[in-house]
Amino acid sequence: MNAPLRRVGVVALILFGLLFANLNWVMAVKSDEYRTSPYNGRVMLAEYDHKRGTILAGGVALAESRATNGDLKYLRVYPTSPAAYAHIVGFRPVQGAAIDIERTENEFLAGTSDKLFADRLRDIFSNEKTPGGNVVLSVMRRAQETAYQELVKNKKGAKVGAVVALDPRTGAILAMASTPSYDPNPLTSHNTDAANAAYNKLDKDPNEPLLNRATQETFPPGSTFKVILSAAALSRGYTINTPIPAGPSYQPPQTDHKITNAAASICPEPQVTLIEALTESCNTGYAQLGVTLGPQAIIDTATAFGFNDPSLTYGRLDSDVKQSPVAESLVGKLTRDDGQPDPPKIAQSSIGQNDVRMTPMEGAMLAAAVANNGSQMRPYLVEQLLGPDLITRHYTAVPKQLRQSCTSQIAGDLREMMVSAVENGTGKAAQIDGYEVGGKTGTAENAENEKDHGWFIGFARNKDGVPVAAVAVFLKNAGSGGSSESARIAGQVMKAIIAEKGGK
Numbered sequence: 002m003n004a005p006l007r008r009v010g011v012v013a014l015i016l017f018g019l020l021f022a023n024l025n026w027v028m029a030v031k032s033d034e035y036r037t038s039p040y041n042g043r044v045m046l047a048e049y050d051h052k053r054g055t056i057l058a059g060g061v062a063l064a065e066s067r068a069t070n071g072d073l074k075y076l077r078v079y080p081t082s083p084a085a086y087a088h089i090v091g092f093r094p095v096q097g098a099a100i101d102i103e104r105t106e107n108e109f110l111a112g113t114s115d116k117l118f119a120d121r122l123r124d125i126f127s128n129e130k131t132p133g134g135n136v137v138l139s140v141m142r143r144a145q146e147t148a149y150q151e152l153v154k155n156k157k158g159a160k161v162g163a164v165v166a167l168d169p170r171t172g173a174i175l176a177m178a179s180t181p182s183y184d185p186n187p188l189t190s191h192n193t194d195a196a197n198a199a200y201n202k203l204d205k206d207p208n209e210p211l212l213n214r215a216t217q218e219t220f221p222p223g224s225t226f227k228v229i230l231s232a233a234a235l236s237r238g239y240t241i242n243t244p245i246p247a248g249p250s251y252q253p254p255q256t257d258h259k260i261t262n263a264a265a266s267i268c269p270e271p272q273v274t275l276i277e278a279l280t281e282s283c284n285t286g287y288a289q290l291g292v293t294l295g296p297q298a299i300i301d302t303a304t305a306f307g308f309n310d311p312s313l314t315y316g317r318l319d320s321d322v323k324q325s326p327v328a329e330s331l332v333g334k335l336t337r338d339d340g341q342p343d344p345p346k347i348a349q350s351s352i353g354q355n356d357v358r359m360t361p362m363e364g365a366m367l368a369a370a371v372a373n374n375g376s377q378m379r380p381y382l383v384e385q386l387l388g389p390d391l392i393t394r395h396y397t398a399v400p401k402q403l404r405q406s407c408t409s410q411i412a413g414d415l416r417e418m419m420v421s422a423v424e425n426g427t428g429k430a431a432q433i434d435g436y437e438v439g440g441k442t443g444t445a446e447n448a449e450n451e452k453d454h455g456w457f458i459g460f461a462r463n464k465d466g467v468p469v470a471a472v473a474v475f476l477k478n479a480g481s482g483g484s485s486e487s488a489r490i491a492g493q494v495m496k497a498i499i500a501e502k503g504g505k
Contacts, residue, residue, distance in 0.1 A: 054133035092185035172378030219358035223443030226353030291351025296335035364473030372460035372468035442484035455483020
């Protein structure tokens with residue numbers, strides 16, 4: 002064989018080898034991805050050939066599939082207060098990817114999950130088309146719809162906000178609302194041009210209605226971060242009655258900037274006790290306390306309550322499905338480039354400013370840990386997975402502890418301080434007759450020439466000391482009185498939870 006033919010033969014063998022390797026790679030590695038791709042037309046037609054499962058809360062359908070006369074035999078609809086549940090349920094478009102619960106529980110809803118193998122096997126012999134499985138959420142409808150409506154109609158005119166309410170004992174998400182919101186129904190239209198136009202309009206909206214502010218965005222927490230400083234102090238020998246330096250102003254070392262209080266009447270005396278400082282929301286007291294404690298104490302305590310955790314997710318508590326991620330809440334840098342403490346940064350961070358950032362989910366988890374004797378539970382949204390018959394249980398949530406944030410003693414001290422802040426301080430609007438309510442308001446400065454954000458984090462316990470709810474409310478650019486309005490909304494949401502649980 003001459004040299005040119007030999008070279009051609011070698012090239013042909015190499016190309017054949019590459020083709021063979023590529024085919025094997027596609028079959029072994031990429032087959033599932035291609036098979037389940039939302040852009041695969043054959044998959045789409047097959048999925049719409051049988052009924053997708055229902056997403057429920059409180060026995061009511063939040064998402065269901067209805068029969069049509071078209072090529073796609075079922076239309077996905079969201080019949081119950083769609084904007085109130087949009088950031089929880091999400092949507093499943095004809096083309097493109099699903100989001101939120103429609104995404105994380107897609108295989109179970111579509112009937113392709115291993116949990117539903119027996120149903121698929123039965124269909125082969127019966128020639129039936131069994132619907133997909135059903136997902137039951139932990140959300141309480143009255144609480145969810147109250148949270149959404151209170152955000153929409155808040156008395157400060159804030160256009161952007163979020164509410165998260167948890168069961169402190171289990172981590173169950175009882176309400177999670179974000180504004181502005183959207184109606185997912187146009188996004189699932191079988192007219193894909195119309196559906197894409199509806200999506201593009203939402204995607205280009207500067208108010209970002211598709212963004213879930215409860216979990217996907219962080220904000221400066223303002224004075225709610227003083228709960229973390231209080232826990233840091235209590236874990237290092239302070240008591241609720243330990244005096245700390247206060248006064249009308251404080252100038253940290255290495256800076257000309259002075260920290261003052263929100264009003265001249267707040268802690269003007271040279272010293273206040275720790276419980277008085279939280280009750281009054283004493284900026285000068287907490288700024289000095291933070292500088293005294295130092296950066297490591299602040300970072301360690303914040304981390305123990307859930308800050309600096311990039312792995313936090315919510316959805317289902319088992320690990321065989323993709324969960325929805327929560328943006329990382331951060332303390333920020335508290336040291337100089339040489340590693341030494343940076344007093345100006347520490348002072349500002351101690352009152353929830355500087356680079357401190359928190360999600361509303363983290364705010365609710367912080368309050369929940371305090372209410373639950375320091376035990377912080379893993380948040381979850383899926384309560385049960387039911388078979389197509391709505392009877393067979395394929396999964397039931399079993400609550401799991403995420404971390405022990407502090408001792409029971411420290412949690413008890415923090416509760417006493419937060420109850421004082423609601424009964425005697427800035428959180429009075431959250432009070433509920435017959436229940437012990439504790440909390441902390443927060444006013445957070447942001448961009449120059451913009452109104453302050455308003456926060457409230459808190460909890461409610463019944464007369465037997467059993468925690469019934471923990472909540473965080475955030476109002477962006479709410480301005481003066483925004484934190485009080487957040488406290489009022491929190492009270493309304495907790496009242497709705499109490500009522501739905503059968504309390505008064």
